[in-house]
Amino acid sequence: ALLYTMMMLLVITFVWGVIFSNFAKQDDDLKDAGYSSVLESMWILLLYGVLLDAVADALTKLKEISMTYATLFLVFIFLSNLTMLNMLVGILCEVVSRVTQEENDTAARQELELSVTEILECYDVNDNGRIQRGEFQQMMSNPDLAMILRRHDIEMNDLVKLEDVLFES
Numbered sequence: 001a002l003l004y005t006m007m008m009l010l011v012i013t014f015v016w017g018v019i020f021s022n023f024a025k026q027d028d029d030l031k032d033a034g035y036s037s038v039l040e041s042m043w044i045l046l047l048y049g050v051l052l053d054a055v056a057d058a059l060t061k062l063k064e065i066s067m068t069y070a071t072l073f074l075v076f077i078f079l080s081n082l083t084m085l086n087m088l089v090g091i092l093c094e095v096v097s098r099v100t101q102e103e104n105d106t107a108a109r110q111e112l113e114l115s116v117t118e119i120l121e122c123y124d125v126n127d128n129g130r131i132q133r134g135e136f137q138q139m140m141s142n143p144d145l146a147m148i149l150r151r152h153d154i155e156m157n158d159l160v161k162l163e164d165v166l167f168e169s
Contacts, residue, residue: 005087009050009080016049016076017041020069029065049073050080108152115148133167 020041024031035041048058055077063070123139124131131139139145140163146156 002087002091005083005090009083012076012079012083013042013045013050014038016045016072019072020045023069027065030062030069033061033065045073045076045080049076050084052077052081112148112152112154116145119145119148133163136163136167 017038018041020030020035021038024033024035024041034044044058047053048055059070059073062073119139119142120131123135123142125135126132140156140160149156149159
């Protein structure tokens with residue numbers, strides 16, 4: 001999104017640079033103001049129109065030459081800043097979306113941990129804080145555990161396959 005916005009801003013600046021440099025071919029005052037070529041026009045538009053550095057000075061100079069030029073410059077300022085605002089809103093939405101996803105993932109992880117811990121405590125028959133192989137096998141047949149794991153997109157078979165790894169002697 002950022003790249004597309006920058007490209008859009010470049011296109012807008014180029015189009016207005018062409019417009020101002022074409023007007024400068026017919027108007028020596030505009031040419032003297034620095035709009036003699038497309039690149040010079042783009043540079044002035046970037047500094048004064050996009051980055052808004054001393055806009056009043058640029059507008060006053062253009063207004064003294066022609067009100068049409070000042071109006072065109074104002075339209076450029078509006079379009080370029082609307083594009084920049086669109087980019088900033090896009091970045092903000094991206095950040096909010098990412099943070100929301102991370103918060104949802106954290107909440108789901110905590111809920112999974114709490115649910116599984118409750119089931120683990122129920123199957124820890126000898127109350128030593130550890131699950132033995134027999135307790136694990138009995139727990140794996142619990143439909144509540146299967147439902148919790150399914151809700152969190154965890155395959156019960158994957159956990160069963162880990163039994164040998166978990167209970168190596």
